[in-house]
Amino acid sequence: MRRILTPLLALGLALLAAPHSHAQTPDRKTAISLFGSAYQYKGSLGSDFWKWNRNYYGPGIAINRYLSPGLDLGLQGSYVKLKGTQSAATFFSTNVVNVDLALKLKLNNGWALKEDAVVQPYLLAAPGYVHMSREGQVRGANVNENKSYFDLFGAAGINFRLSDGIGLFVQTGQHIPLNANIDGEPIRDSDKFDDRYLQHTVGLTIAFGKPKDTDGDGVPDRKDKCPNTPAGVAVDPTGCPLDGDGDGVPDYQDKCPTEKGLATLEGCPDRDSDGVRDSEDACPDTPGKPELKGCPDADNDGIADPNDKCPNTPAGTQVDATGCPVVLDQDADGIPDNVDKCPGTPAGARVDSVGCPLAIDSAVQKLQVPIRFRTNSTVIERRSYPTANRIAQAMKAHPDYQLRIIGHADSRGTDEFNQALSERRAEAVKRYFTNKGVDANRIITEGRGESEPVAPNTTPAGMSRNRRVEFRFEFAPAPAPQP
Template structure:
């Protein structure tokens, strides 16, 4: 029986040894054959030879493998070995021995770790795990001695085999791999050594298999994109279906502009990739077929026509070709003038109310109203040494409120001044508070806060001689000046920037006197 098994297995391996190397076992080459040799190590009632290389038994094997996915292969593997063992001298097995021929056939499911997770599919090192249930056939010969009795151990029997292994494949070349693998066979309830004394479990006799082998792959080269050019020759492997290609598998490009015909909107004219293969004579980024001015560089939003002043109106239609950048224009390219006063909005300080160009597009204030502003300073009075307005001031301030309401584009500057009597810093603070008091009154009448600015100048800007009481009375004044948007405050033009207002001095807390203790009366 032993010689029959060896002969059959050898005859099966001869044609495989002559098979020429093929492409790697991948999605393109899905079928592979492996030839291998294994070292087997027995463990049973006669002891354990696991990892004891001196007790190895050797045998050949073959497997047929099929690619299922980047992480999974299916295989059918077979192996043969003769496991031999004899007992040393001594009771109770003196002179016992066995020689068991074993044939394993297993359906192998290989989990490949070179699936793009830990290693690339074409990596040199390709680890894997193997789960391979199958069938084990045993043909045993030998004798069993116990207490002087000798039994013949000859028996042929089959078992269900549980086999698991781990291995590494080394990719030597395209289509050739060398692999090493270690696994354990557990033929359930097998009696490999013939010992009549059996354990209660089904794992009594088993063996390790250490394997070294060579794998070659073969099959028809795949054409993934179906363009009629094999993937190994295809320089454009992802060509869409139905697209005409050349000998290298790349899409045709009749006008040689680098844009394939199936994507080229102008396939008979050499053009630019950015314009889907269409030409652009003036290089303005607008294809000639869409360009209303194909020979003059222009803007895409104007169909390729120029706009020198960048106002959104083409030069051919622009009646105001030199409009400053950023200025809003009408359909003719001329600056907008919403109030129709002849002053364009971008120059008009009052674009929503008509006014002459001499007044920057704003309504001119009437002479009598200007006079009221100039004379208002005469009628503003405060309580002595305070910033509190006297009621006599209210009619004048109410008149100024009416003027501001009549001219909503104008702003008002209030500047307050003092004579030179008293402390300079005190006078500066008092003048600033008086200007603020007048502003607060006008704000209470509904004038927006941003339209009125107030400052105090103290005694720094006299307009009369402080040596006389009449001159000092003139210097104690509040002035009112109107100005247009964008213009400086007239007070700052006349007197310069307002000085910083110093903080008011902090009054010292009164010092408490310590009580005086009276001397105790002397005793007599």
């Protein structure tokens, strides 16, 4: 037996290391079994059943095909030489070749045991063909004969799943070749079962093939619960993408893979349930509006409550950036309607402080060009000195004019900072003029912050143009002397 099993085991281990070798499953349906068997004869010369010192050994091979979780079909062949001696005049030596069509009933069919269980019991029914070539004598007479018979073979066995590619099986069964005469004894019983033999088998089963894996994630389609996973995505044993935080959004699609969130927000949490993910919600604990970064707007004026300085503005009221009502200027002359003495001023007309048109000298109006500043600075750039000096001279030459200085800033920094910076810039230019002898009472300063850019704040050149102070000459005749 050892001489037979040793080469079989070596062959099995070699096949295990070969590529595309897998356990016989619905994905890997074809397998080859190599085995060695111990045979025990029973007939007219006696019985060797279960007498292990009376074994005769032989090799075998089988080709198996998976049919269903509970059924395999196989074609197997085996060989043995059976011998027996009763006396010097009565003995036999019979070569036996079996070819059987085996139907295997597997008990690891998913009911009691899983299909991929380590221990896999089965029953075998294998009718087939046996050819016997006998040499011998019975009471001194030659009984040499070559003959074939129909063979009935039944067995029970256990397969041990060693790996995805190899199974080791042990099996015991009985062959009943109908009407066979193994030992050549001419005196027979009346039935067809005089001569028979047991076959005790140990073997290796090697399955071949490659399971279908459409999405290439390493999980066969038959077991893949997510068969269309994108290439390269890590999956669990069922073939589904990993979901580390268990929120139902796969990690590869989850914008917040370490926090349990909502599928509608790409796996990110939303504590206040306002539809804005917490990482983008300026008010994460108070339900608000998506267009206001998740912050509420109680008076619906379009200004988020945390930034609304007038939180109870009546519905429909036009408001500024702070949420407070805007004073209307219907003629767009820069003078609010509530103080505009000339509310119908034509578009583009220059007006005085009460909204009435002024006639400013055109040569003086040409001096109304901006003065530039560096970033976060109130220092007038040197290149603007000539312009500033000409404005100062014009103010001295026209005592009936007043000068409005309007400071501006680019968008860097907060609204509050830029508002204050624009005011300081206007005051810095006023000091320049007063140092040149212009009466401070004739100069009005104001700051507009970043609210009135003349160029986009997306480039250094645009931001440079927005860091400016503008001038507006206004007609302000001196009051008539009192009598």
